[in-house]
Structures are given as structure tokens and as C-alpha cells.
Amino acid sequence: MPFVYTLYQHMSKLFLNRFFLHSNTSLCSLYVGETKGSSDTLILEFSGRSDRKHAxxxxxxxxxxxxxxxTRLRFDPNCFGISTIFSYSIQSHINEFQLRANLIQGKPVQLALMVHGIHGPYQEAVDHDDSWHSVCVSWSQNGGRWALYTHGLGFSRGDGLNSSDSIGPDGLFIIGQEQDTFGGSFKKDESFSGSITELHIWDRVLNGSEIFTMEKECSLISSGLVFKWSGAAMEIESSLTKLWRDNPCQGKLVGNLHGNGRNLKGYQYLNQNYKRSTGIVDTVKDRRG
Structure with a gap:
């Protein structure tokens, strides 16, 4: 099985190198001045931690x-600590819905959901290797059920993560920053560093088959889609770099070889109850809510 994972990594990097130059030169310096092509997608480049950069x-x-x-994202390999991929806040509750990463040197990227101020467990998700990764997260008020997916495959799920309240309306959804006040008070040490593209939102739980199909076919499920990635649908802070590049979806390459090392080793969903998890769960509620 290590041979399969090594083969996957080798083929993935060959594929990605066709579109992205993996070097010490920043993407910003490589692509500034390029114009949008008919098949290009907007990539937001967060160059280093900042208390400003966001969309x-x-x-x-x-x-x-x-x-x-x-979404599809690439983590800065030189960034460590807590990294906020997105945060959604409402006036009555700041930490309404978040996806956070914990970046530890020499270890895979850990991901966790926060819903209504309740922090779920961090779970190892993808390698912290400067490559593009596909990530999906879902949550339902029914039982507080949540699930995490990478490259079209589920790797962790649980329940008991805020089953009492729905996610509130009229909120602010911000990419790349945690919100300590409604729409602001960003913290540099919890900001995102890397690249993000193709972030889409549905007002329902997509099942595993739907997520697998989207990843394998580089397509979108239209049913329940409430936000589709578009530069015109975002307010992008001026210091954030905007790149127009080919969609980094790897399609059938990922569909055939599948995912990160944990998927290839045959890991199943953890099927854990959030309330019974120990050691890696922060149950502190947001005192502002």
C-alpha cells in the first residue's frame, strides 16, 4: 500500500506541475499580469498571514x-498553528459556523468544524505539502451530524455537534479570517495562508455519492446550491492577490487513485460521537453567543 500512495503522490505532482510551478518563487510574481481565459477560475492567493486579507x-x-x-485549497507549507479557512457570523452569535485547520510541523493538516460556538474534534485530513486539495464539510441540525471529505472520499464523521439550533440567517461569510466581532476584528495568528478557489455552498447535506461524483467529474451538484464561486459574488479586500488559472480539479486521476494516505490505507469513518471524544475536543462555548 505505501507503493500505491507513493505512486499517487508522484502522479499528482506531475499533473499539478503542468499548471503550477512549485518553486520558491511566489505565485503572485509568476502570474501577475495574466488575463482571464475562457476556462480559467478565480484563485485567491493569501500570501502569508495577515489581519487584512479576506474575501x-x-x-x-x-x-x-x-x-x-x-472548496479547493493549498496550505502554505511554512505556516503553522491555527488557520481559519472560512468563518460565518451572525449578529447574535459570532462563531456561528467555521472550518478551521491546525497546522503542526511534520504532521498532516488537521481540520475541524465549529458550529454555534461548539468546536468539533480536529482530524488528520491531507498532507501539508503545498499541493492542491479538495475539501468538503457538511453539518445537519438533525442530531448535530457532521462529516469531512477530502478528494471525494469521507474520512471522518460524528454527531452531537449543536443539534439544538439551525445556522442563523443574515450572516457574514468571510474567507481566510476568523471574526471576533461581526465582520471584523481579524487576528493575524488565526488567518489563512495559501490559496483558495472553487468554494461552493449548499443548503442541504450532500451525500457521499454526490461528493464523489463531483470530484471525479469536476462538476457541480445543482440541487440545493445557494452560492457558486464567482469573483462578482464576493467583496475582495484590496491586498489579496487574485489569479486566473485553470481549475486545479484533478478529476479522474483522483477518482481512480483516491485521495490522501488515510483514504488509501482504507480508513473508514470514525463513527464517533462528538460528546464521547476525548483528548482532542474543545468543548468551550463562545461566551459572546
Whole structure:
């Protein structure tokens, strides 16, 4: 099995090198001045930690009893600590919905959801290797069920993560920063560093088959789609670098070889109850809520 994983990594890097130059030169210096092509997608480049760089979705959100968010991202390999991929806040509760990463040197990227101020467990997700990764997260008020996916395959799920409240309406969805006040008070040491593209939101839970199909076919499920990635649908802070590049979706390459090392080794969903998890769960609620 290590041979399969090594083969996957080798083929993935060969594929990605066709579109992205993996060197010490920043993507910003490589691509500044390029114009948008017909098949290009917008990539937001967060060059280093900052208390400024962010993008705010212009979508007006309704109350959601369930939600799925999928995106493609690349983590800065020289960035460690807590990294906020996105945060959604409402006036009455700042930490309403978040996806956070914990970056530890020499270890895989750990991901965790926060819902209504309740922090779920961090789970090892993808290698911290400067490569593009596909990530999907889902949550339902029904039992507080949540799930995490990488490269089209589920690797962790649980329940008991805020089953009492839906995600509130009229909030602010911000990419790349945690919100300590409604829409602001960003912290540099919890910001995102890397690249993000193709972030989409559904107001329902996508099942594993749907997420697998989207990843394998580089397609979108239209049912329940409430936000589709578009530069026109975001307010992008001026210091954030905007790149127009080919969509980094690897399609059938990932569909055939599949995912990160944990998927290839045959790991199943952890099927753990959030309330019974120990050691890696922060159960501290947001005191501002």
C-alpha cells in the first residue's frame, strides 16, 4: 500500500506541475499580469498571514438546518498553528459556523468544524505539502451530524455537534479570517495562508455519492446550491492577490487513485460521537453567543 500512495503522490505532482510551478518563487510574481481565459477560475492567493486579507461573500443567507461547503485549497507549507479557512457570523452569535485547520510541523493538516460556538474534534485530513486539495464539510441540525471529505472520499464523521439550533440567517461569510466581532476584528495568528478557489455552498447535506461524483467529474451538484464561486459574488479586500488559472480539479486521476494516505490505507469513518471524544475536543462555548 505505501507503493500505491507513493505512486499517487508522484502522479499528482506531475499533473499539478503542468499548471503550477512549485518553486520558491511566489505565485503572485509568476502570474501577475495574466488575463482571464475562457476556462480559467478565480484563485485567491493569501500570501502569508495577515489581519487584512479576506474575501466576503455577498450572498444573503437564510436560516439553514443543514449545509455543505466544498472548496479547493493549498496550505502554505511554512505556516503553522491555527488557520481559519472560512468563518460565518451572525449578529447574535459570532462563531456561528467555521472550518478551521491546525497546522503542526511534520504532521498532516488537521481540520475541524465549529458550529454555534461548539468546536468539533480536529482530524488528520491531507498532507501539508503545498499541493492542491479538495475539501468538503457538511453539518445537519438533525442530531448535530457532521462529516469531512477530502478528494471525494469521507474520512471522518460524528454527531452531537449543536443539534439544538439551525445556522442563523443574515450572516457574514468571510474567507481566510476568523471574526471576533461581526465582520471584523481579524487576528493575524488565526488567518489563512495559501490559496483558495472553487468554494461552493449548499443548503442541504450532500451525500457521499454526490461528493464523489463531483470530484471525479469536476462538476457541480445543482440541487440545493445557494452560492457558486464567482469573483462578482464576493467583496475582495484590496491586498489579496487574485489569479486566473485553470481549475486545479484533478478529476479522474483522483477518482481512480483516491485521495490522501488515510483514504488509501482504507480508513473508514470514525463513527464517533462528538460528546464521547476525548483528548482532542474543545468543548468551550463562545461566551459572546
Amino acid at each position: 466576503r461573500l455577498l450572498h444573503k443567507f437564510s436560516s439553514m438546518g443543514s449545509v455543505t461547503v466544498c
